[in-house]
Amino acid sequence: MAIDDRPAPPTTAPSRRRSVPAEISRSWLLVSGTASERFDSSVRSRADQVILDIEDAVDPAAKPAARSTVAEWLTGGGDAWVRINDVTTDFWEDDVEELRGLPGLQGVMLAKTESPAQVTDTWHRLGGHTPVIALVESAVGIEESVSIAKAQGAFRLAFGSGDYRRDTGTSADTLAMAYPRSRLVVASRVGDLPGPIDGPTVGSSHPILREQSQVAVSLGLTGKLCLDTEQLPVINEVISPTPTDVAWAQDFLDDFEARGRVIRDGSDLPRLGRAQKIQRLAEAFGVEAR
16 A cells, blocks of 8 residues: 655644534535635534535546545544545545545545445445445435445435436425435434435525425434535524424423333323433534523
């Protein structure tokens, strides 16, 4: 293996607003790997996680330079995920080779995942400890999602909604897109993974973003990709428990403790589980009861 003699840039790790564990992260901000001037500010934004994109956001001719730019930033104190090219391309091998072992690499998002072997091969090539988010973007990927979710190295599933529509001819209609989203939710549960990450909402309309985020939450997705920092507050709000939810959870748990943790009927255990989940998320997201 060649010795990495690239000089580390004299940068320091930018601070985040709040540290949210990746398994429950709501907002996943995609930033082009060619936009190095945005890397630091993106990490300081309201995004739970930042993904530096060296796949679809980069022209093929510019991919080697973008990969090197991202690697240098991660080596010099930066901290982010990276969306890498899919296994069938000529870029995948170079992506995993250059990113392997970099201190700031939180994990990778594997584009156009269609089999569990693609996830596991990526995981092994990265050293066997870097988490892999499988981005499912095709009919084949959706139908293989249960196997993908069970793959060694799989961390979460994500939905490449735009490419899925292009692959299948499906419209963006809520009903038309319910099946692939639900399929990823069920696959994640079967594979014992956290809830999946929804695809991005394109455009600047916050009402549409809010509506689409609410639909995703209602189907069981627990995160969302986004392309613009202005979308982050809406996504974070919609995917978080509401202050009213938190108040209900606190009241239920206080009452449960006061009665000696006695189960009264068949509805108590499901409500206890929901209250405990709301409390954990509220603490992680900084949501207070009202």
